[in-house]
Every structure is written in structure tokens, then in C-alpha cells.
Amino acid sequence: MKGIKIPPEHPRAESLRIRERLIEHFSEGVVATAGLIAHGRGEAFDYLVGERTTKPALNAIKAAASALLTAEKPVVSVNGNTATLVAEEIVKLASVTKARIEVNLFYRSVERELAIKELLEKAGAHEILGVGKNASAKIPELGSERRRVDPQGILLADVVLVPLEDGDRTEALVKMGKKVIAIDLNPLSRTAQKATITIVDNVVRAMPKLVEIAEKLKHDVKKCREILSNFDNEKNLAESISLIKESLSKLAESGDYLTLEDEEL
Ligand code: ATP
Helix, strand or coil: CCCCCCCCCCCCHHHHHHHHHHHHHHCCCCHHCCCHHHHHHHHHHHCCCCCCHHHHHHHHHHHHHHHHCCCCCCEEECCCCHHHHHHHHHHHHHHHHEEEEEEECCCHHHHHHHHHHHHHCCCCCCEEEECHHHEEEEECCCCCCCHHHCCCCCCCCCCEEEEEECCHHHHHHHCCCCCEEECCCCCCCCCHHCCCCCCCHHHHHHHHHHHHHHHHHHCHHHHHHHHHHHHCCHHHHHHHHHHHHHHHHHHHHHCCCHHHHCCCC
8 A cells, every 4th residue: 555554553554444445446536536535434334333243234135245246237326435445346146147347437538437447357357348538328317427338237227226326317217117235324314215125234334234245145046035035125224224323312312422332233
């Protein structure tokens, strides 16, 4: 790492390393300025969920793996933050679920698209959609550069995984009849509220877990369908919000956040 040296014994060493990685990739043009601000929002919500994969998050991850595995044309949509944080997991997930990978940016520029493509290729990806002229189709209802998608990818997809997406595009994709899977630490964001399956977890924890569960379920279509028919996103999202409320109540009672017990998964 080119940035500051983080002492391994620092109590928040991992969180600091992630910040540094984002800053470094911001300097290289992969991460947008607003991506840094979005990360700060994510970190704040991560405190509130206890910086762990909660039970509702795990349920949503199982449903997400099932939706991707049973999809006809699954696509993983990638922006600068996700490419920086979980490039290898994106490639692994695409391989297990036979999904295509598409660069899809709020702040589009050919330079950023190419920088993200390069990062994904270094992580082992062979085909990246949505770069340059290939992002020639448009999502109805959205203005400017934000609406551009690849006619071979998101436009045709039936299931789209959109880690760290914004609410407008999530809503527009749902209106186009697609199942949208969001990974978003903020359960109150419009993305979280509008997605078909909402994983309220940090993308750095959720993606490896999603790969692991997809590996386990990949030959069991029956089980995938069963998981999907038992999954209720609204109820699950409400549980994520309740968990935050309960954690805050415990904190208010004990005055010591760090002693909060991990729940049984
Ligand atoms: P919306 O438009 O959905 O209401 P927004 O304007 O905050 O929300 P974005 O700017 O695209 O949308 O924000 C990205 C979202 O990603 C935020 O809700 C933020 O909490 C979340 N986020 C940021 N970093 C992470 C991360 N590492 N893991 C999971 N979620 C994250």
C-alpha cells in the first residue's frame, strides 16, 4: 500500500486499511469523489449493525444466491467502490452463478470505466460489459449518463446484483421487471427499500459469504426455489431495522457498545 502505514494492533486496523484502499483507488481514478462520501455513510451504518453479518443479512444473502443461481440472465453491476473492495469476489461470484459482469456508474467517464475494467481483469475477469461504446442502451425514466447500460447485459438481465446502488436506478430497474439484489448498509436508503432482495451488510463481508453460499447451492435448484418462496424482503428488512433499534437500546442500557454479544447465526 502506498498510503499511510497502519499499525496492525490498531483496534480499527481493518477499517483503516479499507479507507486507505479507497483513497488510493480514488487517486487512480477508480473511485469517484462521491464514492468516498458514500463509504463514510456506509461506515456509520456499519457501527449500527454491530459490524457483523446479522441473521437477516444472512437470510437475504441466501435468497440472493438462490435468485442468481436460478436466473436466466444474471448480471453483477460494478462501480468504483465495489471494484476496489471486492474485485476477486465479484469474479468468483460471476463464475459460480454464470453471471456477466457490467461496469455501471453514476459518474461515468471512459477513463473510470477502463480503470475499473483493468482492476476486474487483474482479479481474473475475462469479459466486462458496459465499457465505452458498449454502454449504448438506455434505462427508461433516468436522465443523463446514469441511464446508460450494455444491451448485452443489464438491459437483458432478469436478475441484477447492484452492490452500493442509488435509489433512482434501483427503482427504474425494478420497474423494468428485473429482480434487483442490493447490498446496502443503510436499511433506510431508497435502494434498500426498493430492491427485490436487500442485504443490509458491508459489501466486504457480504460478497465472500454470497460466493460461499452460491457454491453450496449451485447444484440444488429445488432448494433455491424453496429459499426464494420463503423469503419476504419487507419482513427481512424490518428485522434489520429492529436489530439496530435493539442494539441501540442495549447500548443505552449498558453504556458499552463493545460488549454487545454476537448473535447466533
Ligand atoms: P439512495 O439513493 O439509495 O437513497 P444514497 O443517495 O445514499 O441512497 P448512494 O450515494 O449511491 O445512494 O450511496 C450508496 C449506499 O451504499 C449508501 O446507502 C451507503 O450507506 C452504502 N454503502 C457505502 N459503503 C458500503 C459498504 N462498504 N457496504 C455496504 N454498503 C455501503
